[in-house]
Amino acid sequence: MKTRQFLLSLSVAALLLALFQPVSCAMIYRSYRDKLQKDYRMASELYRKNRLLESLEYYEAVADVDPDYGGAGARVEDLKHRLNYMRESYYNTALNQQRSGQALNALMSYRRCVNLSPNGAHRDAKSKISELLDHPQVKAALKGYLDRAAAYRKAGNYQQARSQYEAALLIDPGLSEAKSGLSDVDDHLLASARPRYEEGQRLFQAGNYAAAVQKYQQAITIFPDYTEASDALDRARALARNDQNYQLALAAANSGNPPGCLSYVSRISGYHPQAGALKNRCTEDLKSxxxxxxxxxxxxxxxxxxxxxxxxxxxxxxxxxxxxxxxxxxxxxxxxxxxxxxxxx
Structure with missing residues (x-):
């Protein structure tokens, strides 16, 4: 929905610009084209990750502007059909599970159905979920997760406690005891992970990117939701790859292999302080x-x-x-x- 609103705003803005100041048709076309390309790439990426409902929104945004762009219109219809089939399958599975006394499995099937539904609504799946949350089987499962989480916390095993709270929240996302317990556990894990992250930052600033990668990975292993560490890890990995490719390029140049040197230099992403000079050296060698x-x-x-x-x-x-x-x-x-x-x- 947000993507469609953006495109509508873009259309209005383009019209106003065309009316009140000299804007070329080419500029307007480029703005549409760039937005289409970005949305289509995002739709494709989400589709590959099996995030179908989100993917559908982006494909719809593209199809609203140009149904033929990358076959977006056809993809929208295909996704709608596929999602509807999956919703119905989960819903019918849940009904059968509920009838056979599998309350917990039925609840999870209804949740999968709802998660694939626009606005989180499909038939009476929501009311079925509310009904099943009061089922003794479901309550027993939740109590088991909470009890195990408490035991793990008492033993200082916060990662296992976290997994138990997360399992409980998959059943009941609004369960206050699990939410507060997870928040407390995350505070402990973050406190344990932070020294590794900070050491990674020091190594990164010193230009030791490979070592920084290891520290960031350690921090994320302790606390998987450590966003700052994940972002830093991506940056450090990119720069570590650049350093590795530069060293390989330098070795190729020194061994009299300028094509190999240029091949490795071409793999360097973004700025590298020595890459430009090495590229020029190998280019001249190859020309000569x-x-x-x-x-x-x-x-x-x-x-x-x-x-x-x-x-x-x-x-x-x-x-x-x-x-x-x-x-x-x-x-x-x-x-x-x-x-x-x-x-x-």
């Missing part, structure tokens, strides 16, 4: 010896080392876009690779 590397690529091709030869021909074209023979060989290699792929299939 392009004939030698061309013959090396041809030799690889003749040895049927197709992937290696293609990579080298492509690097030659990066530094010498006018190298016609290298361009022809790229076409030959790609045709041969495609032919071999078809034969294997």
């Amino acid at each position: 010896n392009v004939d030698r590397y061309f013959q090396q690529a041809v030799s690889l091709y003749q040895q049927q080392k197709l992937e290696e030869s293609r990579a080298l021909f492509r690097w030659i074209l990066v530094v010498r876009p006018d190298h016609e023979e290298a361009a022809k060989y790229v076409e030959l290699v790609e045709k041969k690779i495609e032919t071999l792929r078809q034969i294997e299939e």
Whole structure:
């Protein structure tokens, strides 16, 4: 819903801009295109994660503007059909479980049904859930989780206590004792995880990204919902990969392998203080010896080392876009690779 409202606001804003100041159609088109691309990527990512209801919202936002964009309109219909089928399946399963005396299983099936429903409503699933929360079987299960959580807390095993509280909240998200217990346990876990996070921060500031990654991972192992540590871990991993790729690029350059050097440099994401100079060094080396590397690529091709030869021909074209023979060989290699792929299939 929020995404649709955004698109409506965007449309109104575009109209007002067009009326009151000179805005080109191209600018308006680009704003729509960028929004469509972003929403479509998000829809696809959510779909891959099996978060179907959220995925549907983004596909609908795209389809409202352009139903043919990436087949968004067809995907919307397919998702609606699939979600409805799943809701009905969970609902009918819950009915059968309830009739056979499986109160806890029935409640969880109704919850799955509701979780796949817009606005959290499907038939009388909500009222069925309320009814089942008073069932002795469900109450006994909740008491078991709470008792085990209390025992784990007493023993100082806060991670196990957390899992018990979370299990209880899956049954009854509004259970106050489980919510307060989980909050208290999280405070203990966060206090235990924070020193690892802070050590990771010190290592990160010192440029020791690989060691920082380990500390952040330790913090997250203790407290999985540690958002700051998770964000820091992503940043540290990216910079650690950059450092690793730089070292590999440097080793390739020092061993007389400028194509290998450039390949590793191309994997560096964002800014790296030494990468630019190393890239220039390897580019100049490749330019100065392009004939030698061309013959090396041809030799690889003749040895049927197709992937290696293609990579080298492509690097030659990066530094010498006018190298016609290298361009022809790229076409030959790609045709041969495609032919071999078809034969294997």
